[in-house]
Amino acid sequence: MNDVASGGADISRIILEASGETLGAALLVFGRDDTITFASTSILQFFPVPAGMLVPGTRLRDFLGAVYDTGVRPGTLPESSRHRPNREDWIAEQMALHWRERYENVERAGRTRWLSLRQRRLSSGIGLLAVSDVSEQKKRDEQARTDLQRIALTEEILNAQPNPICVKDRNLHYIAVNKAFSAIHDLAPDAMLGRSASDLVETELAEHFERSDRHVLETGTPYSEAEHIVRADGSDLWVVTRKYRVGLPDRHFVVTCMNDVTDIAVWYGGSEKGGDTGLQIRDYSIFTPAQNFYDPFRSLDMQQLASAGSKIGMLPARGLRVLLATADREMEERFVARLRGSGLDACAVRNGEELDAFALAAEARGLEIDLLLLDAAFPEKHGVLASWRACTWVEVSSDTDATILLAEIFGVCARGARSPLLQSEWGIALDRDQVSATNAPAVEVLVAEDNQVNQFVFAQILEGLGISHRIAADGREAVDLWHELQPALVLMDVAMPVMNGFEAAIAIRQAEKRAGRRTPIVAVTAQALDIDLERCRTSGMDDHIMKPVSPDMIEMLLRKYLPAGETRVSGSGRSGSQ
Known part of the structure; x- marks a missing residue:
């Protein structure tokens, strides 16, 4: 009889194990007295309790207590949560669930694991519990739910x-x-x-x-x-x-x-x-100015500047001897440092006595002063002009911009004559009748640009190409210089103070109607927006280029708008006087 009973129990255990594997679940069977009568060995995969807790006869309460102690307990918050039931409360809650006729739920067990619990209490009082891991399915369900929410949000956005x-x-x-x-x-x-x-x-x-x-x-x-x-x-x-x-x-x-x-x-x-x-x-008038994120300094192409710099290195201004006569120590420090940093041999004197001594010392050593920068507030100014008649000079003041001054100095050297800023005390003036007869412009290129960095870049490139030029700091100055200098080409920045490039171009075109001639005007823009290009066209401009400018851009414009016969290149057969 014992052998028969033992064999029947083994068959039942084998059937239950096979059923659990077929269903993909671990089975736990307990009697009406709440003691375990059967437990699949796979239960340990879900609840790492001591193996002795799965033997028949173990009280269900003791098994649940061991489960609580492992920390992997269904129906509770993760271990990191501060709100967890105590041991006895959790066991009592689980015992109550086991006496329900039917209970099914998916519950978290630990941080990332989800278990499916399906429990039945038969009329005989025997209870069955099937446990399976549904973590992957839970993840897929969560992802599907998230995807549906994302789709719904996307549809809402698109429909709006x-x-x-x-x-x-x-x-x-x-x-x-x-x-x-x-x-x-x-x-x-x-x-x-x-x-x-x-x-x-x-x-x-x-x-x-x-x-x-x-x-x-x-x-x-x-x-x-x-x-x-x-x-x-x-x-x-x-x-x-x-x-x-x-x-x-x-x-x-x-x-x-x-x-x-x-x-x-x-x-x-x-x-x-x-x-x-x-x-x-x-x-176009319906558009109002918005934010401009263009920074010309950050947008400078260093390779282009290096190319321009290589041409500047060949300028005769390199090593030019420049003497500054000023009693203003601040002006002295500012100008001399800037000139030396640009490759010029510069120094300063502070009064007429020092100037005379400097001249005698230079003559004794056989040195020539190429350019004299004379402070407008220099006390002995008129005496200096009389005694330094043979030297080219430029008048400066405390508010003279060093970048523009440097461009003027390069211009003096490139032309082999006095700067357009030179005063009339020398008694030298242009023969206006002769200029009108030859119809030659005073400068090849007029640049209208308010940004000092861009002014210097234009000056470097134009001087490197041997092109005479002047720089205007705003649109109003550009119009005035156009009247005065009659340039062969105007490079017009469209965004400037006082008068912008569009307004300046319109003013020049209106003046040309009375004069009966036309000067090519090329817009210099920060970005090629349709609205800007249309305004360039309607204001009378002939072309446009974008910042940052490069020597190639300028050469292309010179070939296009300045015929070879009208372009006056420094050092190529030009006379020493204007």
């Missing part, structure tokens, strides 16, 4: 956009559209999903759409086109359509976004000059 947007799969079927896109066809968004363009528009137009769609899908190259659309209700829609490829390899999609410009644009079918058909801005 005023611009029509749609997404097509590799078969060019719509898989997502926003309300603005579906409104074009007067259809509900759901009614468009799964359909293609040929289901919605004429065959020829659908083929046009799908050609660009396939090109984007195959190459990944964005596509852009200005389009005129007639909505289903007959109203016009002017858009700039852009298409992009998104997604992973073998799972690419085409996203089409139509930027609605109906309120600000008009469609032109070609200009009188034979221009192409296109979408143009109707009224």
Whole structure:
């Protein structure tokens, strides 16, 4: 009898173990007296209790206490939580659950593990508990829930956009559209999903759409086109359509976004000059100035500056002997340091006595002073002019900008004559009649630029190319210098104080109508926005270049706008007088 009973118990245990493995769960069977009658060995995979707690006859309460002690207990908060039930309360709660007729739940066990608990209490009083690990399923469910939330949020954002947007799969079927896109066809968004363009528009137009769609899908190259659309209700829609490829390899999609410009644009079918058909801005005045993030100093191309610097290194201004006559110690320190830093041999004297002594010492050593910088407030100014008649000089003051002064010094050296800033005390003046007869400009290039860094860059490049020039710090000064110097070319920064480049160009063009001649004006812009380029055209400018400027840019403009016969290059057969 014992052998039969033992054999029957083994068969029952084997069947229960096999059933648990088939169901992918660990089984725990307990009697009406709440003692364990059977426990799968796989229970230890979920609850690392001592193996002795799984033998038949162990009280369910003791097993639950051992589970609590492991820290892996279903139905409680993670170990890091400060709000956890105490041991007796948790055991009492679990005992109550085990006496329910039916109990099913997915509960956290530890930090990252989730267990499925399914419990039954039979009419005989025997209880069954099946435990399985559903952590991966839980993760998938959480991810699916997150994805659904993300999709819902994305749809909400897309539907809030005023611009029509749609997404097509590799078969060019719509898989997502926003309300603005579906409104074009007067259809509900759901009614468009799964359909293609040929289901919605004429065959020829659908083929046009799908050609660009396939090109984007195959190459990944964005596509852009200005389009005129007639909505289903007959109203016009002017858009700039852009298409992009998104997604992973073998799972690419085409996203089409139509930027609605109906309120600000008009469609032109070609200009009188034979221009192409296109979408143009109707009224630029509707745009108000916004933030400008362009920093010309940060945008300087150091390679371009190095190239310009190599040309400056060949200038005769290198090693030029410059003497500063000033009683202002601050001016002395500022100018002498700047001139020496630019490769000039510079020093200073503070009064007429020091100046005479310096002249005698230089003559004794056979040294010549190439340029005299004379402070306008120098006490012996007129006596200096009389005794230094043979030397080129430039008058300076305490508010003279060192960068502009340096450009003037380079100009003096490059031209082999006095700077345009030289005063008339020398008794030397231009023969105005002769200038008019030859119609030669006083300088080749007039630069209108308010930024000191850019002023210096222009000066370096133009001097390196041997081009005479002057620099104006604002639009008003540019107009005045244009009247005075009659330059062959104007480089006009569009953003300047007092009078901007557009206004200065208009003023020059109005003056030219009375004079009967025309000077090429090239805009210098920080960015090539359509609004800026249109204003350049309407203000009478001939061309534009973008900052940062380079020697190549300037050479290109000189070849284009200054005929070889009119360009006066330093050191190439020019006379020493103006």
